[in-house]
Structures are given as structure tokens and as C-alpha cells.
């Protein structure tokens with residue numbers, strides 16, 4: 091990504107300032123003062139935020155930092171669902187709308203906090219009936235429907251650890267996640283709907299559990315009529331499970347450091363990593379950022395277009411916004427079906443006020459043209475957000491002008507599955523700089539450093555690091571302590587993010603992309619190692635190397651270099667077979683856009699494939715240029 095570094099952009103500061111009311115009315119009115127308050131006493135800062143939430147019993151200590159292991163709100167007891175549900179049901183938000191859902195055909199479903207609360211408790215009792223309890227792992231593989239949120243909350247209610255798998259993943263990816271977590275239960279639906287087509291989730295689950303000895307039962311939400319048959323002895327109907335259960339289910343008393351969920355993210359080497367988050371700190375971090383970054387007000391209608399299967403959905407569809415008492419819109423919808431005006435139509439019809447999406451979507455909207463948003467009245471919009479990859483200046487300006495009508499602040503939020511919460515942004519009301527996410531959110535100390543950890547001068551490319559522990563940070567890579575420690579030991583004493591960044595003279599940070607072997611394709615994180623091993627698992631492939639290739643729309647495309655086994659000949663048919671093979675193994679998001687058959691691959695003496703050499707060749711530049719910055 092170093093090649094995309096644009097020095098001119100760093101020097102020529104150009105700002106956009108939202109109307110002054112934003113700052114005047116913001117939940118965080120003075121960014122600089124709040125940041126100073128945090129620096130003066132970080133623990134007191136976090137404690138005062140945590141006190142806005144409900145705890146069954148208080149902490150002895152805010153932070154215990156035993157590098158690189160952190161404990162936050164030590165010995166405190168809570169349950170995140172108590173804060174997302176009970177806390178609202180027992181005050182003025184009881185009948186406030188918590189979730190509005192729309193399907194592709196315009197079907198609608200609305201849950202007030204009270205309704206969500208009752209459903210979560212009944213489903214939680216259903217889970218107990220199946221023998222699920224505190225500490226058990228439950229895999230959730232569902233479409234974007236309210237029942238997915240209910241399933242997640244029900245797990246958290248009883249202390250079971252959910253592992254949500256994005257509905258776009260294939261059988262092998264699902265099987266890996268089920269086995270790595272040792273899930274006892276899988277919760278799924280018969281189908282998911284996308285662009286008018288049904289995706290047979292239940293069938294994929296049936297294939298994925300063939301070699302998954304820990305799975306005892308599969309709960310199936312049957313949406314289609316006539317209802318699909320269930321496999322006797324293993325599959326249980328979602329609604330039947332709740333028949334006859336008690337309506338009440340008290341929230342399990344969880345230690346602040348008990349696990350809440352595991353979510354897999356691509357690694358730069360080897361298998362995907364099970365990122366583990368815990369109850370207390372994650373709750374505080376996502377609640378706080380939802381409140382101050384999105385500047386949530388009581389009458390907002392908030393829409394995050396991510397899938398719940400990604401961390402963005404965990405933190406900013408479900409836990410953060412509900413802990414903050416927001417009204418959340420979710421949809422089993424896509425931007426360009428039935429036509430390219432779909433999202434704008436939903437914003438107009440529902441009166442969405444906060445809209446959070448990804449740069450890849452914004453670039454797609456740009457390509458589809460202004461005539462689509464211009465057909466609709468978007469005046470309800472108050473705040474726009476972006477996440478997942480760098481928001482390039484052209485996309486920023488388009489988003490600001492065409493969607494925000496030169497009025498709405500854009501919060502470009504930088505964070506990761508591992509960080510659990512947003513870490514860098516430009517707070518609502520502050521002046522915004524296109525191309526730059528912004529500064530550390532109060533509570534977070536980002537630094538741009540060289541390999542030895544020394545801060546680099548402004549305008550110089552370096553590694554993005556986080557200096558201090560923060561409450562929502564991941565506590566472990568599931569069953570792999572070495573991989574966890576690596577994040578903190580690559581550069582001693584700090585959290586190494588894996589991204590390249592540059593700080594402007596004004597302190598604003600521009601993120602340039604990954605420094606390691608992860609490719610972000612249309613906002614999805616894909617590990618080169620995963621795609622390579624999927625290719626090599628095909629009988630005709632001897633070796634494979636995968637790189638990201640810059641793409642105007644998707645940010646990056648996957649390009650694979652493949653060495654065939656002796657006796658195998660390159661052909662179009664084989665090329666398509668390989669693409670199909672990756673699709674079936676990892677899912678459609680990981681399919682290479684290009685496959686090139688080659689005779690050899692550049693390697694180090696130890697046999698490690700030098701992807702950066704391939705990448706440089708692809709770009710027509712000297713590989714030496716970027717070598718100093720890549721691992």
C-alpha cells in the first residue's frame with residue numbers, strides 16, 4: 091500500500107467544517123478538553139463512563155495491566171444484556187423502538203425494547219433447555235434478521251459465548267470456526283435472501299457439521315413455506331424451542347473478564363484468528379463510542395449497513411447502540427436491488443438520521459450516479475459514518491456533498507476486530523480533513539512509529555500503533571497465546587495494528603492500509619494465507635501466492651499466482667475450476683479476480699514467498715521501494 095502514499099495530500103491541508111450547531115449540541119462538546127481530561131487520569135476517565143452503566147457489583151480496580159495482558163473493571167459483575175435491555179425496560183425506554191427490520195420485498199418487523207427483552211429471555215430459556223450454559227460456545231450462522239440479534243443476546247444473557255459466522259462464508263470456513271471454538275450448538279435459518287435469491291444456509295450447516303464432533307444440536311429458524319423438513323434427533327425448530335418455556339430469564343451474573351464472544355478475523359499467516367472479547371470492558375467501550383462518535387440522541391434512527399457477522403455489526407448494530415438505548419434499523423437488503431436507489435429510498439421512508447457504511451459502498455454509489463440519491467429526500471440525515479478501509483478524498487467529498495448536502499459531519503472511524511471499539515475519528519462538530527480518519531478518540535493514544543517504536547516525524551510513513559490498553563481491547567486469540575502476544579511484542583510495549591499510516595502537521599492521521607498480508611476486498615478482510623491454502627487444496631495445484639491488486643471500486647482485488655503440479659496444463663477450464671473451488675471452500679468473497687499460471691515464485695532463503703515482489707512486479711515498480719516497511 092506504500093505505493094498509494096500521496097505526499098501532496100499530507101502537505102495541502104483542506105478542511106470541511108460542519109455547521110456550528112453540531113458542536114454546540116454534541117454529546118462530546120470539546121474534543122481537546124476531553125482528551126486532556128483523559129490524559130490527566132485515564133483510569134478515572136474510564137471509570138466515569140463505566141458508571142453510566144449498570145453493574146451487579148462494582149470493580150476493585152479499573153485496570154490491571156500485566157503487559158501484554160489486561161483486566162478491566164477487575165472483579166466487577168455485570169451482564170451486557172442487562173444494559174442493552176433491562177436498563178431500558180425499567181425506565182422511560184420500555185416502549186421505545188429498539189429494532190426496525192426490513193426485508194427485500196418491503197416486509198417489516200418492529201421490536202420495542204420490551205418486545206426484544208421478552209423474546210431474548212424466551213430464547214435464552216430455550217437454549218437452557220438444550221443444555222447450553224455459561225461458557226459453552228454457540229455458533230450463529232444466520233441472515234440479517236432480528237432473530238440473529240435475539241440469538242446473540244440470548245447467548246450473552248446466559249453467559250454462553252457466541253461465535254457468529256458471516257452468512258457469506260462457505261462450508262469449510264464454517265466448519266473451521268465450529269471446530270476451533272468447539273461449539274455445542276449451531277443456530278441457523280433455512281434460507282437467507284439476497285437479490286431475490288435464496289441461500290440455503292441450513293444445507294451448508296449440514297455439510298459443515300459432518301466433521302464437527304462437538305455439535306449436539308442445530309436450531310433452525312424456518313422462514314420458507316412449506317416448512318423444510320428437520321433432521322430428527324439433531325435439528326430443532328426455532329419457535330418450537332420456545333414453546334412452554336418460562337417468560338423470565340434473569341441475566342447471568344458475569345465477571346467483567348468472562349468471555350462474551352469469539353469472532354474470527356483473517357491472519358497474515360496460517361488459519362483465521364479467533365478474536366476473544368470479554369463482557370465488561372467491551373460493553374463500556376462500545377457504549378461510550380456509540381454515544382460520542384455517532385452523537386446518538388434519543389430520537390435518532392440509526393442505520394449501520396454492515397452485516398452482524400462482522401465486528402462492525404457486533405459493536406455498532408447490536409451491543410453499543412442498544413446499550414446506549416438507540417433505535418436501530420437493520421435490513422436484509424442490498425444497495426442495488428431492486429434498483430440502485432434502494433438505500434436512499436429506505437432513508438427517506440424511514441427517516442434515518444445516522445448512516446454508517448463502508449468506503450467500498452460509497453465508491454459503488456458514486457459509480458451508479460447522483461441521479462439515484464437525488465430522487466429521494468435525504469434531509470432526515472444528520473450524521474454520516476464510514477468504516478472498514480481508507481475513505482479516499484474523492485469518496486469523502488462525494489459523500490459529503492451528494493448524500494450529506496454539505497451539512498452532515500462524516501465520522502471516518504478507524505478500528506479493528508481486535509480493538510472492539512472505534513479508536514480514531516474526527517468527532518462530530520470538529521473540522522474534517524478528507525483522506526484522514528482523524529485523531530485518537532479520548533481514551534486512545536495512537537502513534538505512528540518506525541520499526542523500533544520511535545515516533546516518526548509528521549508527513550513520514552510509519553506503522554500505526556496504540557500506546558495504552560483500552561477497555562474494549564481483545565483479551566486473547568482463542569487457544570493461541572503466541573499469536574496474541576505477537577500483537578504486543580512486534581514493537582515492544584505497544585499494540586501493533588498492522589496498518590501503515592502518516593500523521594499530518596495538524597495531528598490528523600491518514601491510514602494507508604495493511605502492512606502485512608491481509609487484503610481488504612470491498613471492505614472484507616481476507617488473509618492471503620487462507621486463499622493460498624484453499625488453492626493448494628485443489629488436486630492440480632502445487633503452490634500458490636496471493637496478492638492484493640488496487641481496484642477503483644473494491645479497494646483491492648485478489649490476484650493469485652499458481653504453480654501447477656507436474657502433468658497439469660493451464661486452461662480456461664482449470665482456471666474456472668479453481669475459482670469455483672475457492673468459492674466452495676471459503677465463500678464468494680474470497681474468489682480471486684485473476685489467476686495467473688506461473689512456473690516459479692519469488693522466495694526468501696527460508697522458502698517464504700515474497701508477496702511484495704509479486705506486488706511490485708504487478709505495479710511495475712521496484713520492489714526495494716517498499717521492502718523496508720513490509721514484514
Ligand code: PRX
Nearest residue numbers: 477478479480502503504505506507601615
Ligand atoms: O486496515 C484497517 C482497515 O480495516 C482493518 C481492520 O479490519 P477488521 O478487523 O475486519 O475490522 C473492520 C471494521 C472495524 C484495519 O486494520 N480499516 C478499518 N477502518 C478503517 C480502516 N482503514 C482506514 N480507515 C478506516 N476508517
